[in-house]
Amino acid sequence: MHKWKTSFRLHKRFILSLILLAVFGWSLFAVKWDADEVYHAGGIPTLGQIFKGLFQPDLSPEVLSKGLEAAWITLAYAVAGMSLAIIYAFIVGVLASGTLTSSRAARLANKVFFRGILGFTRSIHELVWAWLFVAAIGFSPFAAIFALAIPYGGILGRIFADMLNDVPKEPIKALWAAGASKLEVLFYGYLPLVRADMISYTMYRFECSIRSSAIMSFVGLGGLGYQIQLSLADLKYDQVWTYVFYLIALVVLVDIWSNFVRKGLTDRKRRRGFSTGWRASLLAALLIAGSWIYIYFIDHADISDLFSDQNAEYAGKFFGGLIGLNENNPAFFDAESWASALKLTYETLEMSVMAIGFSTIAACLTVIPAARNIASGNLTISKKWYNWPLYGLVRLVYIFSRSVPELVWAMMIIFILKPGILPGALALALHNFGILGKLWAEVIEDMDPRPIRNLAASGASKIETLFYGILPIVMPRFLTYVLYRWEVIMRTTIVVGFVGAGGLGMDFKLAMSYFQYTQITLLLLCYMILVVIADFASESTRKTVK
Amino acid sequence: MTSKIMIDVKNLTKHFERKIALSSLSFTIKQGEMVALIGPSGAGKSTLLNSIARLVPLESGEMLIDGQNISTYKRGKAFAKKVGVIRQQFDLIGPLAVIHNVLAGKLADWGTVKSLISLLVPQEKDAALMALERVGLTDKAHEITSTLSGGEQQRVALARLLVQKPEIILADEPVASLDPARADDVLSMLTKIVSEDNQTLIASLHSVDYARKYFDRIISLKNGAILFDLPTEKVTDEMLAELYSLKEHSSHA
Secondary structure (H helix, E strand, O other): OHHHHHHHHHHHHHHHHHHHHHHHHHHHOOOOOOHHHHEOOOHHHHHHHHHHHHHOOOOOHHHHHHHHHHHHHHHHHHHHHHHHHHHHHHHHHHHHHOOOOOOHHHHHHHHHHHHHHHHHHHHOOHHHHHHHHHHHHOOOHHHHHHHHHHHHHHHHHHHHHHHHHOOOHHHHHHHHHOOOOHHHHHHHHHHHHHHHHHHHHHHHHHHHHHHHHHHHHHHOOOOHHHHHHHHHHOOOHHHHHHHHHHHHHHHHHHHHHHHHHHHHHHOOOOOOOOOHHHHHHHHHHHHHHHHHHHHHHHOOOOHHHHHOHHHHHHHHHHHHHHOOOOOOOOHHHOHHHHHHHHHHHHHHHHHHHHHHHHHHHHHHHHHHHHOHHHHOOOOOOOOOOOHHHHHHHHHHHHHHHHHOOHHHHHHHHOOOEOOOHHHHHHHHHHHHHHHHHHHHHHHHHOOOHHHHHHHHHOOOOHHHHHHHHHHHHHHHHHHHHHHHHHHHHHHHHHHHHHOOOOOHHHHHHHHHHOOOHHHHHHHHHHHHHHHHHHHHHHHHHHHHHO | OOOOEEEEEEEEEEEEOOEEEEEEEEEEEEOOOEEEEEOOOOOOHHHHHHHHOOOOOOOEEEEEEOOEEHHHOOOOHHHHHHEEEEOOHHHOOOOOEHHHHHHHHHOOOOOHHHHHHHHHOOOOHHHHHHHHHHOOOHHHOOOEHHHOOHHHHHHHHHHHHHHHOOOEEEEEOOOOOOOHHHHHHHHHHHHHHHHHOOOEEEEEOOOHHHHHHHOOEEEEEEOOEEEEEEEHHHOOHHHHHHHHOOHHHHHHO
């Protein structure tokens, strides 16, 4: 018995890998792997045309200037949305952390209540929020901005609350002892301690919000996604790529900026004059001001329009519809609707597993050359001429993959493959493998190089170094990221479904188009079931690896 | 016992960004010798050991390992049979079981397939268990390495060297993060193993006491140069005082 236990403990990671592999294998059975079933008749030639467009994007001045304007709209919505998200996240996050309460009961109540709010707002995808807002208040830029602000605020607020809870307790106690009030402790203790982490996480989220803002177009709001959609509808793939390149450029610029800000935060040296921090704050202030001014004066969005009687009536009708007012047979009380929705839920689960499986495989194959310390030969003390070019190539592919939102990938793939689970899974995988690869490469870069160098010095070959040194050390964190991305993918399945890539999302769009409000409620319920399953499964897997 | 020359260093010089790290070092070390390398922080002890281990490239000068120029050794496998390194316990793979860390000493001999199978079913288990027995850790073979104490981890590293069986062992601050009792334990075990297997040992140390207690020759480095290179019994307190004095250092600064 004891022996059995030790052998389980020794091999639990191996066993876990086998189980995960088996789950991935199971998901593959959801697709009929038959060329006629998978491809459109003209799928392969279309693929050729799409590829041709990639290398010959349309660079005519007209398209370029249209792209520039669309890029600015996308950026402005993202900035405006994020600025609201930060306010929401800060207030609710601080309340949810319980740092302002003193009694135990009040703290618990605060935590449950405000964490609940944050949890609810982030469990619904921004595109669904957008759809809800468009239905309620019409095609106003505010629909896009609120749709971004609410889920992003939910995610940011939760992370802020976690950070505040994880603050080392000694400096806080010292402030209490010095007689500081609760607010003073917040501003002198908690906030300075978490400031750097908060800012760097917000910058990371800002990058994500650019992509989200771009896909807001798919509910009819302007921006890069809108242009991509129009060009795809006209089958002008060369224009599609031009706009995609704009999007990539935007994401890369934000990425560079956030690296800059992060570096400024970790730089301990104080420079004289205008420091990096000030410059970054000024730029942020300018961007926020510029975006709001644009939205108010040039986009002519008026906040007072939002509260017109007409909008109130729409919104009332919409939300009343969701809970089944004036409906004789609401879908969420109907066994048949539940049966078909649960079948779709099952399909969605399969899609998400397949997607994370594909991205994991792709990341596995590419991550080793993508780590800076392997490319430079520092980690494995072996240098080859092809290391750096390979590093650059893989990193370029990563940037490309993660800059293009799942929805855009899905829209292109749907031209090649027949609707179903496979195109959805592929689109999700294409977007997520770049993110996963980047995160994994950073794990390798942050590794303690000494054990690895020692292995290499004691005569281990490259593959032996990988299996005896690198993998055992990075495996738990790799797995954490896989599970984390799987949870994200689960929420995003709804989005690729919108363009006909199967699962719950496709049905959601249909229900939206036919104004079947109770069906929408039912589908959202199914989504929540999925999110709970995902949380539970990934939490228990994480515990096993520890 | 033969007394062939294992390490022969001539005019070894090394710079790091124009700062001199090693200046024209020359010495020879015979088989079976146990040499302590001492000197203040930044004197070049680690750089010297890393040069012998080929972890940093030679800049100028010549180094022969067992009569053969160090740069002519084939990368990896053959060299691993000549030179093995032990540091603080940081050079073990924490999440792996102890037995795999010990068997990592065999990687130079094994092919890829065998080493991968070994991660599931440990190969040549007897060799590993024998090594663990010599360091007194037989019962820990299947523990996860990172759960062991610092002294135990260092003994795991010793067991790995036993399995690897290099002719020369380089020990870079092997006891720097251990308390005195554990440090004594590890050093006496290391020197015992080295003398039993007629290996050659060079260890850099912070503590002069350990150098005097366990080693028969002391090479002292200061500012990248050899200050003295003497049998242990000839090293006087005055020499040590000069070695660690701050005066000369501060006049340069």
